[in-house]
Amino acid sequence: MENNSKNSKSPSGKWSKIIRVGWFLAIRQIKGSNKSTTFLIVFIMMLTFLNMVVVSGILVGLIEGGSIANKKQYSGDVLSTTLAGNNNIGHTNEIESTLRRMDGVGDISTRYISGGQIEANYKTRRDFSELKDIAGTQITGISVKDEDALSGISKFVTEGKFLNDSESGYIVIGKNLLHRYSEAFGDVFASLEGTYPGDEVKVTVGENTKTFIVKGIVSSKVNEVSLRAFITRQDFLRLVDKADLNANEIAVRIEPASKITAEEIKANLVKAGFTPDAKIQTATEAVPEFLNQIRVAFSLLGNIIGLIGIVVASITIFIVIFINAVTRRKYIGIMKGIGISEKAIEFSYIIQSIFYALIGGLIGMLIAYILLVPFFNTYPLNFPFSDGILVAPVNETVFKFFLLMLVTLIAGYIPARNIVKKNTLDSILGR
């Protein structure tokens, strides 16, 4: 006993006693509390945590899904495009051969692009007062083998078949150029009315016009796929009468096993002196600006909704602890009366608050990572411009988890402190 009273004078001994007694009281209070009330509070905390993680995760995921699709189906890891004011990428061959010599570079697709028109009803339009069935688009010449290796574009064929390098005179049209697919977008795009695989269309680029047979329709949520029309590189060069072989886009995919990063590839190209020839961007940089802006806005929105959730949860905890402490005020007074430290009693309430948030948060985390993230990866949300997934980076989730703990701790401490600091005798006597 003598030793123990000596211990009490050292700050560490004092705090260890406070923690031990606080813990002892908290565990017994939790065990003695009404099971269904505890379940309800834990459930509220779980919903709060899911609200923080899932709402912003889904909102950001809608955009992230778009970014991922953009990278997979269009830009690759590094995308070189025509500089503003230029007609094409200078020294395309040199860039290509430099890329092919780089370690870790997998697939490369060189695309030739030119603005053009597709006319569908030129054969059937008997009455010249009838409007031409025309859609403006970017006619894109590709090496079918290279493009398919890079973007897997042939997998997106929804009608007919994809192109073949050995064939000529065929065109594959992005679905949003067809009225039957783009109705949902209203009159945003001028689209072709009744074009199906096998139909003949007239393609005009500048002064040149050639007829092509529609071989297939490609469907994707990436605009650069669904709003373009694809022909083979040979057909493109014949149609456009290009004097040189300089292309308009070079997309590069890094080998999956490679450790090289997109930033390193970009840096190598810059170092090789191709900056005056092309605009070189990583996939992240190549994400359309509107997607980035929506991402910021959605992220903000998600965080605001999460914040409202946190406020509601903290008020819930405040009320729960307040009612608990008020109804137990007499016993708090008695404990103080028999010499139990105020801090130990307050600590017992803090532990109770943390208990609710901890269990609720952990269940929420399990639901998010074991159930929701895999679910949305398998069944993405069908959004017009993306397949929405649930984005929940572990570091952000852990941060939100600790934020919930902190807020709950404060929300539990304040009412406990208010009741504990009341006059001991008044509390005992219920005055």
Added chain:
Amino acid sequence: MIKIKNLHKTYKTKEIETPVLRDINLEVSEGEFLGIMGKSGAGKSTLMYQIGLLDHPTSGEIVLNGKNTEQMSTEERTQMRLTELGYVFQDYALIPELTAVENVMIPLLMKGLSKIEARKISEEMLGRIGLVHRIENRPSQLSGGEQQRVSIARATAHDPKILFADEPTANLDTVSGLSIIELFQDLHKKGQTIVMVTHEEEYAKYCDRIIYLEDGKIVRETQQGKGK
């Protein structure tokens, strides 16, 4: 052990001042069993709360064990209540969610004893007062007499220098009340200093000395033989 000089306690509201204790002077020696008696509203419990450091007097001096308690900080007063004083309340004042043994353990844990030590001492204390079979029962599962016994075990487990009891038998039937008083008598025989507030003459006879309060003043004092 206890020295009180010119103790005054006045409750003040905006309009009214109500003097509850007036110029109390009292000394209690070590090992003494003091009874405080008086009519309802005489100031018995208020006096005990002042001596027991549960309240602050308006003026005057309280010296416990040579320490002037009004010069002590809140933390020092709490520490003194924990280590040197013990309390038995009229309504037992046990913590409802704790079992009998846990109720006794709490002050011991706060003193810094390990859980095992605290439990061992608490079980011994409860065994000594005949509650060995009730140690895992919650207060709601105990009779009034049993609850008061647990309360006494809690108040004495840490070997306090002074034991305060505020009408410890008021809520009990005669048999239970008597058994509680006998417990106090046993403790007193072992040298425990006890200050007990009571209004029941039949239990007051166990005290060494009784002071009678009337309108906040000590009006009479009787010395008795050591516990009849």
